Amino acid sequence: MKGSICIFSLTDKGLQLGERLAQQLSGARHLHRPKNFTQQVQTCFQQGDRLILVCATGIAVRTLAPVLDNKHDDPAVLVMDETARWVIPLLSGHEGGANEWGRQIAEILGAQLVCTTANSYQHPKYVLGIGCDRGCPEAMIETLVQETLSSHQIQLSDVSSVASIDLKADEVGLLSFCHNHQLPFVHFSSPQLRTVEDQLSERSEIVFREVGCYGVAEAAALLQASRLTGRSSELFITKQKNQRATCALARSYEI
DSSP states (O other): OOSOEEEEEOSHHHHHHHHHHHHHSTTOEEEESOTTHHHHHHHHHHTTOEEEEESOHHHHHHHHGGGOOOTTTSOOEEEEOTTSOEEEEEEOSSTTOHHHHHHHHHHHHTOEEOOOOGGGGSOEEEEEEEEEOTTOOHHHHHHHHHHHHHTTTOOGGGEEEEEEEGGGTTOHHHHHHHHHTTOOEEEEOHHHHHTTGGGOSOOOHHHHHHHSSSOSHHHHHHHHHHHHHTSOEEEEEEEEEOSSEEEEEEEEEOO
């Protein structure tokens, strides 16, 4: 997910929670009872920072209402109560990744995710994106995928297909992995993968110089997930890697 993280708190208990979150989230800033709270929150939001607001949802809504743009461009916003019991994805649940980010925060804190988007009650289509070096052994792909999925309580049986770049259309280890798990394999050209580059968790100049796009695993997963449903997709697991392979998991919801 893009954007720095800004945490805002207003109460003494909120201060404790904000400090705890700031320690857990790399690079996060915590602002407690800042002067001109409304302006500070709006400024962070407009510059694309992801927000965690430890306050009432009413305060969050009234504060952000004047600066809302659209769900494709607005950053993710989470609201939490000061006792860390609830995590509420308030804005940009799918497009901005607030739903998945909220799930991650809830896991860290042992809190309950309160996800109110309709798609939360529909069946997701998961797509595994894979990139690898030429000649990468199947075993290295297998190990990376299994460790990545198991850490997020996902089974390979939950995955609909595997996607990559067309340069890997004849990659023996990758094809063998897909065959052994009976997973359909699809691949896309670099220009196709670039159509979703704004959704990548990071853009790699090294990958761009090598294959003409800023990421393979995440982009391929996002593109295929969207094509399966005809709807927008989101990263469920951002890029993970070992010495010779990368993988990511995207999802999209069927109507």
